[in-house]
Amino acid sequence: MKRLNAEITQMDVQIARCLLIHQMLGTRISDTLTLRPDCLTRENGQDMIEIYQVKTKRYKKPISKELAKLLQSSIEYTQEKFGDTEYIFVNEKEPDRPMQYMAIKTKVMSMIQEKQLRDDHGELFGFGTHMFRHYYGVKLTEMHLDDWTIARLLGHKRLNNVQHYRKMSNQRMADETREVRQRMSDIIYMSLARWGEEYEQIRQDD
Known part of the structure; x- marks a missing residue:
């Protein structure tokens, strides 16, 4: 996991942020990709995030200050590049749509091949x-x-x-x-x- 994340941080900045936020939230990828720019709030001094679950409903949970800052940077990046959008992580060709999972997976798999990232058994990393x-x-x-x-x-x-x-x-x-x-x-x-x-x-x- 450490080896994979070390290389993920060298990828396109918004994809790297998306994958790190995804790990830190522990959400389904569909929930991460549909995070909205107004998802961050503070309640009694605690940073909170509102998540819209595709499979069920929306819910809130507390997050760390570090994660809140990473999310805020992602929001500002999208706003500066695409203006007001429905989602934080957007499809660059169609900013009204969320970033596509298969596009992310393809780029990560290409990176694994290029960097020849292997597990302790010498096998190339799988990714999901x-x-x-x-x-x-x-x-x-x-x-x-x-x-x-x-x-x-x-x-x-x-x-x-x-x-x-x-x-x-x-x-x-x-x-x-x-x-x-x-x-x-x-x-x-x-x-x-x-x-x-x-x-x-x-x-x-x-």
Whole structure:
């Protein structure tokens, strides 16, 4: 993710902003691309964003000052270049329409090919913007937030969808701790070997 983002920041400025904002919001790409210039507000000193969900309805959630500044820069960029528009991220040839997802994906895939960005297994990166939403959801579960808070931050109407991110988090934790867990088991087994025959049954049953 770090390698990919390092190169994304070198792309066209508005596409780079769009993808970074998308990650920081944890929204569906359709919701990010239809953000509106009046989406930013402040309530009791807290920056808030209003999101119009294509699949459901609009909702608000708090955002960081850094994200608010990034959004404001994106709004000003579009206003200076295209005037008043319905959306923040617009199709440059048709500014009355939002930026198109496939156009973004094509440019990112071209960048991956050009820069030869590869994962830890030597394979070229795949790309789909929903992976950012999955990453966002998993991180929320790793922060030990309750299901209701996670659902609200993701814009879900129901709590049952949160379990998907919890399962992903558990699998990731298992993968990342496999080596250290094995080392701990080896240490315990070495100790058992010195304790005598009465503990041999423990090793056999383990």
